[in-house]
Amino acid sequence: MARISNHHISTTAIFLFSVEALVLMISVYLGTKIRFLDQPQLFSAALTDLFPQAGTFAVVMVLSMTAMGMYQLDSRPDPKATLLRLMPSLVLGLGLMSLVFYWAPDLYFGRGILGIVLLLAMVGIFLTRSVFFKWSRLGISESRIMVLGTGARAKEFGDLIGNDPGCHKFKIVGFVALPGEKHLVPPSSVLPAEGLLMAMVNKYSVSEVIVAVGDRRNGGFPIQELLECKLHGVNVSDAAKFYERERGQIRVDSLFPSWLVFGDGFEQGILRRVVKRGFDSTASVILLAATFPVMLVTALCIFVESGAPILFRQERVGKGGETFMVLKFRSMRNDAEQEGKPQWAAANDPRTTRVGRIIRKLRIDELPQIFNVLKGEMSFVGPRPERPYFVDLLSAKIPYYNTRHSIKPGITGWAQVRYQYGASVGDAIEKLQYDLYYVKNNSLFLDIIILIDTIQVVLLGKGGR
Structure with missing residues (x-):
C-alpha cells in the first residue's frame, strides 16, 4: 500500500493505473498511424505533435474510468463486469473529450482518428485487464x-x-x-x-x-x-x-481506545480548515452554476406533482453536536411522518413520490445543501449529518459514534461512496467505520478522491433509496 496525504492506495491499483495510461497514449499514436496508413508522410509530420493530444486523452479516460469505479479493486476479478463498466467509462470520456476540444481546439485530432482511438483503447484496456485477472487468479501477488x-x-x-x-x-x-x-x-x-x-x-x-x-x-x-x-x-x-x-475503515469492534489517542491522524489544524473552507466555497459555486438548470426543472416537477413546499427543512446534528436546518428537495409526501416519530428510510419507501424516487436515486434531492455549505454549516465532503433522534439512539448503542461530529458534515462522504444507504443500526455501524477513517485521515487529496467516486454513485444510482 502507498500512502498519499494519509490516504492508503493500493500499489496494485497504481500499477494498473500507470499501465492503462500508457495503453491509452499508445492507442492515440496507433490510431493516427492507422488513419494515415496510405499517407505515411502525414503521420510522420503529426508524430512529433501528438504528445499533448495523447497525454490529454489518457488523463481524461483514466479519470473517467476512475469515476466509474474501475480502480476500486474491491471485488474478485470479473471480465464481464469490467466490460460493463468500461463501456460507460468510454462514453463519459468521449463527452469530456468533446468539452476539451471545445475549450482547447488545438488538441482536436479529428472524428475519424477519435473513433479508431476509442476502439483501440477499449480493446487495449480489456486485454490489459484480462491479463491482470489471470495474474490475480494465479495468486502471484497474494x-x-x-x-x-x-x-x-x-x-x-x-x-x-x-x-x-x-x-x-x-x-x-x-x-x-x-x-x-x-x-x-x-x-x-x-x-x-x-x-x-x-x-x-x-x-x-x-x-x-x-x-x-x-x-x-x-x-x-x-x-x-x-x-x-x-x-x-x-x-x-x-x-x-x-x-x-x-x-478504508476503522473497525470499532477491533479497536483499542489508546490507538485513537496515540495514533497518527485526526489533524484539524488551522491550515487544513482554511484549505477545506476554500475548497468548499469554490466547489459549491461551481456545482451551483452547473446544476442550476437541473434544480429549476426538479423544483417544477415537484410542484406539478404534489404542490408546495418544494424544499424540505430538517434538523440535523453538525460539528460539535450543534444542530442546524438542512435543505433538501422534498421527495416524500407531506404526511410522511404524520405520527411524529422519525423513521429510517427503506428500499422502495412507499412514502416517496414518483419524482422523489427519481431524485433520491440520482441524489438530486441533496443539491440544495449547497446553500448549507456556503453558509458554513456543512462541508462539501464529510460524514453525512444525522437527525438528533437517531444521533441519541446510535450514540447509546455504538462506541465512538460522536467522534464523527468533530468535523463538519458533508453533502457527500467516504461512507456514501463506499457503502449502501443506511437504514438500520447495523448499517450505521458500518458507515461509522468509514466515517472514522475519514475523520482520521481527511485531506484535500481524499476529498478529491471522494468527489470523483461520487460521480459513479450518481451515474449508476448506487445506494439511493
Missing part, C-alpha cells in the same frame, strides 16, 4: 498472513478476511496460539508451535503478521519476537491498522 492469537479477535479477523471479497489477495496461512488464550478458531487452522515467530515466518513464507490479541499485557505476549520480525522486513500490524489500510 500476500500470506500469519495471525497472532486464537481468541475472539483472531476469529473475528479470520471471518472478516474470509467473507470480504475486497481481501481476496490475502491468504491466512494459520493462527499462532498464545499461552492461556482460548481457542475459538478452527483447530485445523492453528499452527504447531515451532520455536520463535521468525522461524515460523520463514517456514510458511509469511509476508505479514497480524496481532489479533485481546489482552497484550500478560507475560506471554511475544513483543521481542514481533520486533525481530519487523527488523527482518516482515510487516507487523494489528487488525485495526490492517482494516484501515486495506479497506
